[in-house]
Amino acid sequence: MKRIILEHQQVDLILTRICHQLVEDHGDFKHTAILALQPKGILLGKAIVQKLEKLFEIHATYGELDTTFHRDDFRRSDKLLIPNEVNIDFEIENKRIILVDDVLYTGRSIRAALDAVNDYGRPASIELVTLINRKYKREVPIQPDYIGENIDSRTDDYVKVEWDDTKCKVWIITDNTK
Amino acid sequence: MSQLSSKHLLGICDITEDDINLIFKTAENFKQVINRPIKKVPSLRDITIANVFFENSTRTKISFELAEKRLSADVVNFSSSNSSVKKGETLIDTVNNILAMKVDMVVMRHPAPGAHQFLSRHIDANIINAGDGTHEHPTQALLDAFSIRESLGDLKDKKIAIIGDILHSRVALSNIYCLQKLGAKVTVCGPPTLLPRHIRSLGVEVSHNLQETLEWCDCANMLRIQLERQEDKYFPSLREYSLQYGVTMPMLQNLKKEIILMHPGPINRGVEITSEVADSEQSIILNQVENGVAIRMAILYLLAGKQNS
Numbered sequence: 179m180k181r182i183i184l185e186h187q188q189v190d191l192i193l194t195r196i197c198h199q200l201v202e203d204h205g206d207f208k209h210t211a212i213l214a215l216q217p218k219g220i221l222l223g224k225a226i227v228q229k230l231e232k233l234f235e236i237h238a239t240y241g242e243l244d245t246t247f248h249r250d251d252f253r254r255s256d257k258l259l260i261p262n263e264v265n266i267d268f269e270i271e272n273k274r275i276i277l278v279d280d281v282l283y284t285g286r287s288i289r290a291a292l293d294a295v296n297d298y299g300r301p302a303s304i305e306l307v308t309l310i311n312r313k314y315k316r317e318v319p320i321q322p323d324y325i326g327e328n329i330d331s332r333t334d335d336y337v338k339v340e341w342d343d344t345k346c347k348v349w350i351i352t353d354n355t356k
Numbered sequence: 357m358s359q360l361s362s363k364h365l366l367g368i369c370d371i372t373e374d375d376i377n378l379i380f381k382t383a384e385n386f387k388q389v390i391n392r393p394i395k396k397v398p399s400l401r402d403i404t405i406a407n408v409f410f411e412n413s414t415r416t417k418i419s420f421e422l423a424e425k426r427l428s429a430d431v432v433n434f435s436s437s438n439s440s441v442k443k444g445e446t447l448i449d450t451v452n453n454i455l456a457m458k459v460d461m462v463v464m465r466h467p468a469p470g471a472h473q474f475l476s477r478h479i480d481a482n483i484i485n486a487g488d489g490t491h492e493h494p495t496q497a498l499l500d501a502f503s504i505r506e507s508l509g510d511l512k513d514k515k516i517a518i519i520g521d522i523l524h525s526r527v528a529l530s531n532i533y534c535l536q537k538l539g540a541k542v543t544v545c546g547p548p549t550l551l552p553r554h555i556r557s558l559g560v561e562v563s564h565n566l567q568e569t570l571e572w573c574d575c576a577n578m579l580r581i582q583l584e585r586q587e588d589k590y591f592p593s594l595r596e597y598s599l600q601y602g603v604t605m606p607m608l609q610n611l612k613k614e615i616i617l618m619h620p621g622p623i624n625r626g627v628e629i630t631s632e633v634a635d636s637e638q639s640i641i642l643n644q645v646e647n648g649v650a651i652r653m654a655i656l657y658l659l660a661g662k663q664n665s
Binding site: 244246247248252253257258259260261262263264291296297298299 | 358378381382385388389392393394396397398399402499547657658660661662
């Protein structure tokens with residue numbers, strides 16, 4: 179079974195709210211940088227940057243981080259982990275970093291991201307934005323600072339964030355055979 | 357394409373164009389890694405790699421060791437000069453003894469062509485060929501092609517000349533296979549005595565005229581005269597060789613287009629190329645060395661991932 183849990187108007191409202199929360203905490207973003215996680219956090223990261231610009235005329239420093247080499251499932255999964263591009267053309271040292279990813283589930287990708295960020299320097303702080311926070315099956319003690327939507331889904335459900343240009347929909351796919 | 361087609365890297369002959377492109381794509385990521393403040397990633401932290409060198413090596417051995425350490429692998433080094441090989445131990449016994457110590461991958465250089473193929477039939481670990489006699493040197497060919505691609509873009513229809521001692525060169529053979537798989541056109545150039553008799557059967561052009569070859573090519577890969585492998589005299593003197601086949605700065609300046617120059621090292625300065633050429637802006641010799649680490653990291657990473665999948 180496949181059903182939509184967030185239509186794009188709802189996602190748009192959520193992003194507007196998250197941007198307000200970010201500005202409340204980070205002001206003019208002078209010492210803050212947004213780091214979107216490859217591959218699925220990129221479109222969300224770009225959407226947040228665009229919204230900050232549109233709503234507040236803030237030009238946030240933006241980069242893209244790949245965590246492949248820090249993942250803990252290398253040689254443990256069936257598929258070989260192929261890395262993605264890293265785009266960070268600014269100093270991480272002493273910056274307030276906001277990590278952006280679409281879905282937070284086990285928390286292992288974010289654990290890898292925390293290690294990966296430190297390879298570029300020592301940030302002043304690291305926070306996490308996630309569009310969907312799946313509340314069950316967290317495997318490491320990691321929690322988001324800015325949440326789009328909390329979802330209580332079964333562990334065998336699949337949450338899909340689908341982007342069409344800048345519009346985003348969120349689906350939940352349930353395997354009824356189980 | 358998200359997997360290598362082979363468990364080992366025995367030679368370029370055995371891998372596909374897709375494999376080469378996957379290695380290049382991964383190497384680009386590792387090039388980013390080795391250019392950032394912390395040059396190390398934890399991917400291979402549960403892997404032990406043995407570098408088994410039955411022949412001398414400086415840059416290949418250092419490059420592999422650096423690549424392994426930057427991937428956080430545990431590394432053991434072995435060289436035949438101070439080992440039980442001197443006491444008459446066979447290749448398979450030596451390697452099996454190393455593997456009994458729970459080694460996952462073997463990087464090997466051996467003077468006998470085909471030593472790696474032989475070993476791959478008898479042991480379970482991933483094997484990477486770091487040079488087998490006059491046969492293949494796949495990692496050198498991959499880093500050469502990667503460096504050319506970085507300077508000239510896609511290799512399709514690019515004209516590459518391999519100049520010098522082709523007869524004794526494993527770099528030449530691996531380069532020919534690799535460049536042809538990527539769609540480049542290859543000419544080999546050197547004195548008739550240093551070109552293998554049936555080299556044309558590989559689909560390359562043959563020339564004995566350096567000036568013509570330089571005018572034809574986009575990139576010239578200058579090979580070292582391997583005096584240590586030459587039991588007979590292949591040319592009258594080094595001086596005569598350098599006059600006929602050595603590249604000088606005036607030669608480059610008189611060409612109609614700017615070409616790039618490569619050398620797998622170690623350079624005999626003043627023989628294959630003059631010092632001025634080696635240090636010129638057209639030379640990408642040091643890029644080759646930097647890319648060597650990234651390419652070897654990519655190969656180790658992809659083969660280690662293949663091990664469990």
